[in-house]
């Protein structure tokens with residue numbers, strides 16, 4: 001096997017998934033993570049059917065489904081809780097749910113345990129200081145001064161990816177989209193068993209069930225100039241941005257009495273041109289493609305990347321050919337998700353008081369068909385059938 005020892009930079013969702021996929025197939029995997037420990041910030045994360053299929057490939061479907069909350073589709077309403085349209089998801093199948101939302105710490109814990117069970121090692125508070133690729137291997141020097149040689153280096157180091165800058169130059173950066181997302185975990189009302197999405201004026205909010213006890217709310221709004229918000233002000237800022245919402249989102253706004261638990265994320269976007277590798281270093285996950293979270297596909301795209309990588313590099317052929325095949329196989333799928341997510345973001349943020357009735361009519365007429373279209377693409381297999389390696393036997 002040409003690829004026997006791999007370094008993964010970043011122990012996030014994509015890095016841990018790729019480490020599991022490679023280590024389950026017998027590869028010696030080291031992961032380095034710049035954070036001091038495995039603590040993850042954030043509220044919930046939805047895993048649609050295609051992402052759950054990727055987790056299934058890693059042997060983790062049952063654990064994710066039993067830990068999270070599965071739901072069948074989205075109910076769209078206006079910002080006064082008037083129903084617009086309900087859309088059942090066509091993702092998944094009799095075995096895989098359409099959607100399973102889960103807390104970020106729980107998903108992280110499941111992936112970390114899987115990577116370690118499969119034999120991958122994780123070093124925290126560690127990063128790459130330098131990479132020297134001589135064609136036959138890569139010498140990685142770490143921040144503690146040590147150097148180790150690898151057959152392949154895989155960067156899953158997130159949207160600001162220092163490895164991407166090292167390999168493709170510092171000018172390749174994700175761009176602020178002009179909008180931000182506010183999120184908060186809350187108690188779930190018993191009747192909330194599907195995602196609810198509330199269209200307002202230049203604002204979209206939503207509720208996602210997370211467990212029998214909890215849900216999370218999100219709010220997407222313009223954030224002109226990409227401001228830095230002081231976390232101490234998060235409560236007041238979120239309340240202000242929820243002005244105008246009636247119904248349940250209005251009740252949630254009125255109950256906010258401080259910044260505790262509120263997470264703010266500016267929306268940034270990038271699709272790296274192909275190929276996503278140079279020599280023996282490849283950039284994947286958010287480091288290669290960061291998209292608006294409107295289809296809740298970011299983690300799924302990162303997990304799929306890691307599995308396709310394992311499929312491709314463990315075939316018997318030159319590394320250049322295998323790595324070229326990775327981004328060739330991934331690019332169109334990722335770009336479709338990126339483009340649709342961006343189009344939804346722009347359309348919903350352009351809704352004014354005058355255009356709200358037309359937007360509502362358009363959503364009612366268009367959303368079922370649009371959803372069926374992109375879900376048919378996402379339900380298509382993400383792996384080249386002849387390269388699929390057998391279901392993992394190690395670490396389940």
Ligand SMILES: Cc1cc2nc3c(=O)[nH]c(=O)nc-3n(C[C@H](O)[C@H](O)[C@H](O)COP(=O)(O)OP(=O)(O)OC[C@H]3O[C@@H](n4cnc5c(N)ncnc54)[C@H](O)[C@@H]3O)c2cc1C
Nearest residue numbers: 010012013014034046127157158181285286293296298299
């Ligand atoms: C508001 C919002 C909501 C979202 N909701 C969803 C959703 O519902 N469903 C979904 O699927 N996706 C969602 N996403 C997207 C999803 O979170 C990401 O796509 C996913 O986390 C990408 O995984 P990754 O491993 O590529 O990057 P990350 O998860 O960001 O992991 C990168 C890791 O690399 C580490 N790192 C960074 N630099 C270095 C370095 N120099 N050395 C070592 N380590 C380093 C970081 O500390 C981090 O641990 C959302 C995103 C946002 C912003």
